[in-house]
Amino acid sequence: MSESDVTRGGLRGARPGRDAVTGAQDAGRSRRGRRRRGRGRGEQPMVPEARFSSYYGRPILNKPTWQALDIAGYLFLGGLAGASSLLAAGGQASGRPGLARVAKLGAAGAISGSLGALVHDLGRPARFLNMLRVFKPTSPMSMGSWLLAGYAPLTMAAAAADVTGRARVAGAGATAAAACLGPAVATYTAVLLSDTAVPSWHEGYRELPFVFAGSASSAAAGLALACAPAGQTAPARRMAVLGAGLELGAFQLMKRRMGLVAEPFEQGGPHRLLRAAELLTAGGAALAAYPGTGRRRGRACAVAAGVALLTGSAALRFGVFHAGVASAEDPRYTVVPQRERLRARTG
Template identity: 75%
Template sequence: MSGAPRDAVAGAGRRRRRGGRGERAMVPDAEFASYYGRPILKRPRWKALDIAGYLALGGLAGASSLLAAGAHATARPALARTAKLGAAGAVSLSLAALVHDLGRPSRFLNMLRVVKPTSPMSLGSWLLAGYAPLTMAAAATDVTGRHRALGAAATASAAALGPAVATYTAVLIADTAVPTWHGGHRELPFVFAGSGASAAGGLALAAAPAGQTGPARRMAVLGAALELGAFHLMRRRLGLAAEPYGRGRPRALLRAAEVLTAGGAALAASTGRRGRAPAALAGTALVAGSAALRLAVFHAGVASAEDPKYTVVPQRERLAARARDGDGDGGS
């Protein structure tokens, strides 16, 4: 008779130390699950390549418009053309990826039926609808050499919208209940801004003549520093919700992103005008690193939505903190 209870207790929990004595817990450790084993949050149904591509290409386009305006103003025509074509191509592909994920072009058009200031998706749709034609006009007038005044106005207007285009997707995903995305709402726009800048600078390094790539090189290096610095700050502040970045596919993608971005920035800073091959290699690494980071962010968010722990534990911690604050206020 004495052996059965002892075995049951031993299998039920782990040893805990209280007041210097070892005791066995009478209940098993809590497992964070929901009814029928389903996640608490609904898993994002977005297609990984479509939405990660939409995120990455939007950042590349917005930052390329800024680079194009700067190159245009400083009389670097080859760099300006590269950046204008990069912005037009990237935003076109970004829209194509979004429409492909939505399933039908009419669904994107339906989002333009109303303007909802409290909705990042609504404002983002209108932002893209205004920005995309500007980039195409800027690129078309540059290639044809006609209507230069119209092209200059389109270039400046696209550059004015560029920062919002590069960062609004961070606001869009942080506005969801997905723990890893929502928890990084303060830093994620800076991560995306840096990532877009490093990608735009990288594209220009890879495609423009070496003699005109000085601004692109500086943008790439500064963008990479902002991207990596803001991401590490975000990851530290996320606490438990940062765990998905250290596991599985997000971990591999994040490591690749860090190596490619840091390596590409270092190579870009050290090559200068010494040749096309090193600049092209640095630029390719920077564009690939930016894309890998967006994929890592996407997959980490999906993983955090699938595991109830990342929803339940932070909620309990916030409730406990509020209770402590309330007790402290009451005691004073």
């Protein structure tokens, strides 16, 4: 190469895009330079840790606009109603009229309150009626609306027949029919939540119905323990123990399987609510299992167990609701699981 080969624009005939030294040689020089500069100090990170955000700092998902008192109350009261119908049928079949009456009245009152909370959140009753214009088996909302429309009149008929003493055969049939629909009423709201894109609800789709079933059973047993005659509460005491075990076990299993998305259950207000729910449910079940609770002298113990179980069930529903809202507000709970699923499919 002579001086005439060098021009103002660079080396004559050279193609910088292809002839430039890149790749391993540059990388080797760069690594050697870093080793010389950082010898004895270790590698120093130059890039800050990644933060998950979205355009203009907005969440990736629109968080639920439901009112906490309305929807969490709707979840709790619906579960209480569904499980109470089962307990009412059991009390009626086993010759425990006091237990059956409390459970029937509890189911009718709870489903009325649940529907009231739902309509209040919707804004006006016509919006609930509009949901009955479509019957769509693949939609939990559509099926849930039809389920409530069929279940609520049955609970009213069963309670009315028991209180008035009239139409006993029709009342017994309504009690049995409500008991058949009761498990679906107690658990369909879990399917409804899991069908959304909210991370901490959607990722719990396997276990959340079992969590809600156990919580509903605990609540129904708590109402019976607090209000029914002490000598007729044996089925409620057994339901309390079984429901509490199912609720607590399924919830722990759900959190372990969910991984990162379970974090909102362990932080802030939702964690405090869920921790209180665990303590109240476990304590209420322990009191219900105590032999003295089923005797007249143990009436105070039965009432305490019932209040603890009812409060624990309500705290669980509110905790799950608020945890879901928190997970929708943080982009990390949406982005990271999506990347992990993509790597699992492509790897």
